[in-house]
Amino acid sequence: MQVQYQGVSKSFGSTEALAPLDVTVPDGKFMAMLGPSGCGKTTALRLLAGLEQPTAGRILIGEHDVTKLEPRHRDVAMVFQSYALYPHKSVANNIAYPLRLRRSAAAERDERVLKVAELLGIGDLLDRAPRQLSGGQRQRVALARAIIRHPRAFLMDEPLSNLDAQLRLQMRVEIKRLQRELGVTTLYVTHDQIEAMTMADLIAVMRDGHLQQLATPAELYASPVNLFVARFCGSPPMNILDGEVADGAFRHVGGTLTLANSPVRGPVKLGFRPEHAEFADLGGRDVLDGEIYVVEPLGNETLVTVRLDGQLLNIRAPAGFDRPVGERCAVRPALGQVHLFDMQSGDALAQAGARGPSSAGEPARAGI
Ligand code: ATP
Numbered sequence: 627m628q629v630q631y632q633g634v635s636k637s638f639g640s641t642e643a644l645a646p647l648d649v650t651v652p653d654g655k656f657m658a659m660l661g662p663s664g665c666g667k668t669t670a671l672r673l674l675a676g677l678e679q680p681t682a683g684r685i686l687i688g689e690h691d692v693t694k695l696e697p698r699h700r701d702v703a704m705v706f707q708s709y710a711l712y713p714h715k716s717v718a719n720n721i722a723y724p725l726r727l728r729r730s731a732a733a734e735r736d737e738r739v740l741k742v743a744e745l746l747g748i749g750d751l752l753d754r755a756p757r758q759l760s761g762g763q764r765q766r767v768a769l770a771r772a773i774i775r776h777p778r779a780f781l782m783d784e785p786l787s788n789l790d791a792q793l794r795l796q797m798r799v800e801i802k803r804l805q806r807e808l809g810v811t812t813l814y815v816t817h818d819q820i821e822a823m824t825m826a827d828l829i830a831v832m833r834d835g836h837l838q839q840l841a842t843p844a845e846l847y848a849s850p851v852n853l854f855v856a857r858f859c860g861s862p863p864m865n866i867l868d869g870e871v872a873d874g875a876f877r878h879v880g881g882t883l884t885l886a887n888s889p890v891r892g893p894v895k896l897g898f899r900p901e902h903a904e905f906a907d908l909g910g911r912d913v914l915d916g917e918i919y920v921v922e923p924l925g926n927e928t929l930v931t932v933r934l935d936g937q938l939l940n941i942r943a944p945a946g947f948d949r950p951v952g953e954r955c956a957v958r959p960a961l962g963q964v965h966l967f968d969m970q971s972g973d974a975l976a977q978a979g980a981r982g983p984s985s986a987g988e989p990a991r992a993g994i
Contacts, residue, residue: 627688627778628653629674629811634683636669643669645835646683651828654809656802658822660858661832667815670832671781674813676700687778703772707784709764711756717743717767718752724775742770745804762793769801773808780805780812786821798825819859823847831855853972856897856965862929862940864897864965871966880914880934883961890975895967900929900940902963906956913956914939918949932957
C-alpha cells in the first residue's frame, strides 16, 4: 500500500529530529532512507510504526490516516538490526508468533510457517533455538516473522549491520528479491549508500532532520541536488575542486577546463566522479596536472589517487594500470559529466554540458 508522510515533524524537547517531511512511497515500492548518524531516519521510521507520535503532520497508509493509531493497529512489520527474537522459543514458534497473536488455526499456521521458512532457506532449522543459529540465520528468522503476517508495509532499520561483509551482500540480494516477489511497500533505513543504491527503487537522502533529495538511485547519482548528496552517494566519492568560472572556463591552479554554455561566473565548486575522468598526455587541453599518489589494483579495475595542489583525487583506471607513484600525470575530466555547485550553499548549479538537477525545487514525490 502507498505510504505518505504529510508535513510530518518530530521534536524531542528543543531537538528537531525531523523537519516537516513530505514523502510518498508508491504501493509496492522499496524506499531507502539514507543519511549519516543522527539525520532523523530512524525517527521517521518509528513515526510510521507508531512508536513515536509526530509533533505535527499526518501519516497515511493507503487511504487511512494512521497518525493516532496504536502500533498494533497499523499492520506494519518491523525488522531491526538486533533481530529481536524470543530466545526461549524455537525458530518455528518465533516465526509463528504473529499468527498466534491473531489466533490463526494451528494447521494453517504450521503450513504457513513451513512455506515462509522454505522461502527464506531456513526450512530445516525450525526446531532450533535462536542461540543455535548464525547471525545470518537469525536475521532470516526475523524476516520470516515479518513476512508471515502479510503486513501492509515492511519497515526495516539497518537490518544487515550486524552481519559480516560477505553475508551482508548475500542478504542484500535476498531481501531485494523477496521484496520484489512479495510486492510489499518497504521503508528501509540505512547509512550505507551502497545498500540504498543497490536495493531501493527510491532513495530519500536525509541530513540534520531535513530531506535533501528524493529520487531513483540513477537520478541521485547522475543529478545530485547539492554537494552533500553528491559526496554521500558513490564510492569513492565525487571529486570536488574549488575554482573560478570566467570566459567559459573553469580555472583551477591545476589547470583550465572548458565549459560549454556555462551560465555561471565567479567562484564555484566543480565535481566529477572517479569514472568520469581519464589519464591524458601532459600539456594537453582541458587537463589537470597532478602526480600519481597511490595505485590500488582491484582486479577488474585500478583505483588511482592523484595529488593535485595538496588535494587528493580518485580516478578509476583500467585493470593493468601500472604507472609509478610520484610520476607527473594529467587528468582529463569528461566535460559533459562535470557538476557545478554554489561555493557558499553547495546547491547544484546549472551544469556545463551535463544534465541539470532533476528534483531541485520540486515537491518531494516519487519520481518513478
Ligand atoms: P542513527 O543512524 O545513529 O540511528 P538516525 O539518523 O536514525 O541516526 P535518529 O535516531 O532519528 O537519527 O535521531 C535524530 C535526532 O533526534 C538525533 O539528534 C537524536 O539524538 C535525536 N533523538 C532521537 N530520539 C530521541 C529521544 N527519544 N529523545 C531525545 N532525542 C532523540
